[in-house]
Amino acid sequence: xxxxxxxxxxxxxxxxxxxxxxxxxxxxxxxxxxxxxxxxxxxxxxxxxxxxxxxxxxxxxxxxxxxxxxxxxxxxxxxxxxxxxxxxxxxxxxxxxxxxxxxxxxxxxxxxxxxxxxxxxxxxxxxxxxxxxxxxxxxxxxxxxxxxxxxxxxxxxxxxxxxxxxxxxxxxxxxxxxxxxxxxxxxxxxxxxxxxxxxxxxxxxxxxxxxxxxxxxxxxxxxxxxxxxxxxxxxxxxxxxxxxxxxxxxxxxxxxxxxxxxxxxxxxxxxxxxxxxxxxxxxxxxxxxxxxxxxxxxxxxxxxxxxxxxxxxxxxxxxxxxxxxxxxxxxxxxxxxxxxxxxxxxxxxxxxxxxxxxxxxxxxxxxxxxxxxxxxxxxxxxxxxxxxxxxxxxxxxxxxxxxxxxxxxxxxxxxxxxxxxxxxxxxxxxxxxxxxxxxxxxxxxxxxxxxxxxxxxxxxxxxxx
RNA sequence: GGUCGGGUGGCCGAGAGGCGAGGCAAGGGACUGCAAAUCCCUCUACACGGGUUCAAAUCCCGUCCCGACCUCCA
Numbered sequence: 001x002x003x004x005x006x007x008x009x010x011x012x013x014x015x016x017x018x019x020x021x022x023x024x025x026x027x028x029x030x031x032x033x034x035x036x037x038x039x040x041x042x043x044x045x046x047x048x049x050x051x052x053x054x055x056x057x058x059x060x061x062x063x064x065x066x067x068x069x070x071x072x073x074x075x076x077x078x079x080x081x082x083x084x085x086x087x088x089x090x091x092x093x094x095x096x097x098x099x100x101x102x103x104x105x106x107x108x109x110x111x112x113x114x115x116x117x118x119x120x121x122x123x124x125x126x127x128x129x130x131x132x133x134x135x136x137x138x139x140x141x142x143x144x145x146x147x148x149x150x151x152x153x154x155x156x157x158x159x160x161x162x163x164x165x166x167x168x169x170x171x172x173x174x175x176x177x178x179x180x181x182x183x184x185x186x187x188x189x190x191x192x193x194x195x196x197x198x199x200x201x202x203x204x205x206x207x208x209x210x211x212x213x214x215x216x217x218x219x220x221x222x223x224x225x226x227x228x229x230x231x232x233x234x235x236x237x238x239x240x241x242x243x244x245x246x247x248x249x250x251x252x253x254x255x256x257x258x259x260x261x262x263x264x265x266x267x268x269x270x271x272x273x274x275x276x277x278x279x280x281x282x283x284x285x286x287x288x289x290x291x292x293x294x295x296x297x298x299x300x301x302x303x304x305x306x307x308x309x310x311x312x313x314x315x316x317x318x319x320x321x322x323x324x325x326x327x328x329x330x331x332x333x334x335x336x337x338x339x340x341x342x343x344x345x346x347x348x349x350x351x352x353x354x355x356x357x358x359x360x361x362x363x364x365x366x367x368x369x370x371x372x373x374x375x376x377x378x379x380x381x382x383x384x385x386x387x388x389x390x391x392x393x394x395x396x397x398x399x400x401x402x403x404x405x406x407x408x409x410x411x412x413x414x415x416x417x418x419x420x421x422x423x424x425x426x427x428x429x430x431x432x433x434x435x436x437x438x439x440x441x442x443x444x445x446x447x448x449x450x451x452x453x454x455x456x457x458x459x460x461x462x463x464x465x
Numbered sequence: 466g467g468u469c470g471g472g473u474g475g476c477c478g479a480g481a482g483g484c485g486a487g488g489c490a491a492g493g494g495a496c497u498g499c500a501a502a503u504c505c506c507u508c509u510a511c512a513c514g515g516g517u518u519c520a521a522a523u524c525c526c527g528u529c530c531c532g533a534c535c536u537c538c539a
Contacts, residue, residue, distance in 0.1 A: 012469090029539095030539075031539085032539080033537085033538075033539095035537095038539095039539090042539050043539085045539040046539080073537085074537070075537060075538090158468065158469075158534075158535085159468060159469075160468050160469095160534090160535070161468090163467090164466075164467035164468075164535080165536085166466080166467080166536095180536080182536060183536090206536085206537085227539065228538075229470085229533070229539080230534070230538050231539070232469085232534070233468085233469095233534055233535065234534090234536040235536085235538085238536080257539070258470085258533095258539095260539090264531060264532055265532070266532080266533065266538090268538060295478090296478075297478090297479075299470090300471090300478085300479090301470085301532080301533095303477085305477090307489095308476090308489095311476090311477075311488085311489055311490090312477090312488095314489085315488065318502095321502085325502095351479080351480095353479045353480090353486080353487075354479065356478095356487070356488080357486055357487040358487090359487095360486095360488065367504070368504060436498090436499095437498095437499075437500080440500080440501095449501075449502095450500090451501050451502050451503095452497080452500085453501095458502090
């Protein structure tokens with residue numbers, strides 16, 4: 001097959017992706033800081049990387065995907081104080097919410113999901129290496145810092161120069177050699193959780209965990225490091241600095257997803273314009289939310305609006321409806337296949353918008369084939385659509401989305417509705433349209449849509465909107 | 466101040482020197498008792514000013530506007 005091309009934030013170019021180990025791909029994605037409920041931006045990030053993972057898997061790679069949970073961090077402690085709860089209780093609560101949100105949009109769980117607090121030992125080992133080789137220092141107050149001026153390749157991801165950085169306003173220069181030095185480890189303050197280290201009791205700085213956990217599960221070097229655009233600096237820059245200073249090759253390629261915006265502005269916890277997943281899921285189904293969030297290119301901003309979400313959901317239902325009809329007509333389960341157009345689009349830096357154009361084409365041809373009664377063409381187009389939806393994680397036949405009414409209940413409903421449709425048919429035969437329309441309207445009031453197709457009337461339950 | 470994105474038709478949204486992505490909406494048509502669904506047709510855009518080129522939405526220079534990051538963030 002033609003090879004997969006991917007963008008790399010470090011070079012800002014799209015290039016051929018070649019994994020370190022043939023047939024295997026190792027990915028580290030920065031997951032959630034579990035300090036508040038997930039919004040659709042978080043979910044978008046997970047969906048983008050899930051699509052990458054599914055595409056790699058489809059192409060025969062064995063994928064190891066590590067997505068961390070940051071369960072100890074300043075904000076977690078702050079929020080716990082506000083909510084008058086234990087920090088670990090708070091972290092667990094939100095971790096569960098994230099897990100539920102990921103599941104609602106059919107994100108395959110990572111191969112492993114390490115928590116920062118479970119990897120203190122690995123962090124201490126990493127600090128040991130960095131202090132021994134002179135990249136880091138412990139000034140004696142319990143903190144441990146990286147000395148950024150001693151790093152050879154600092155800031156190569158974001159393309160900045162140390163001297164151009166605005167030093168943090170709140171930086172404490174009592175112990176730092178340079179205001180831009182960043183903390184690997186933070187000394188314990190009274191009342192805060194802490195773990196013992198050779199340099200004093202404390203807790204991890206934000207960046208150290210990812211370096212330590214990436215090394216633990218993926219080794220010195222791995223293929224892809226992902227996360228949101230806002231993590232490039234400082235988080236990824238600092239992770240890279242630490243790991244490289246320890247002598248590791250670290251990430252070979254960096255992928256960053258863009259945001260979900262509102263009125264052009266990034267959705268974020270601090271701006272208070274977050275759209276919580278649970279709220280959106282009252283408006284559309286999980287599969288529709290996924291379709292919407294996955295439809296933009298991962299490096300493009302996705303400007304949220306209710307109208308766009310609704311439009312997207314309607315478009316998805318059209319596709320879904322075609323697949324269901326195709327299954328009924330062909331009388332067999334549709335097998336997902338990959339068209340060469342879809343493959344080309346996905347191989348071009350996961351060009352989902354171009355891939356969606358191929359689905360539109362399949363849909364148009366498929367519907368035409370239903371009108372023509374051309375079973376082989378129905379099967380071909382439905383197969384290519386289903387194959388594409390499987391990669392996008394939006395396969396309506398995926399058992400993950402099945403839920404709801406049991407097939408037994410559905411059979412009963414089918415029987416009952418068929419009775420009503422028989423009444424309607426005989427009314428229509430008598431040209432008693434008053435009665436036939438009353439039956440259709442009655443069913444509609446119950447949320448059941450009737451469509452008269454060439455193959456006879458067809459009923460479906462209206463999706464919530 | 467430094468760094469990085471972006472501005473495309475009524476709307477959304479790709480593309481990145483030539484061969485008009487796609488979707489939605491709108492209008493017209495086919496089908497239909499009506500409706501729904503479906504199909505066909507129509508609508509030709511790249512912030513502004515220069516430049517390079519046989520050819521620019523795409524490359525270069527300048528300007529305007531929007532957003533992001535600069536140690537909390539997906």
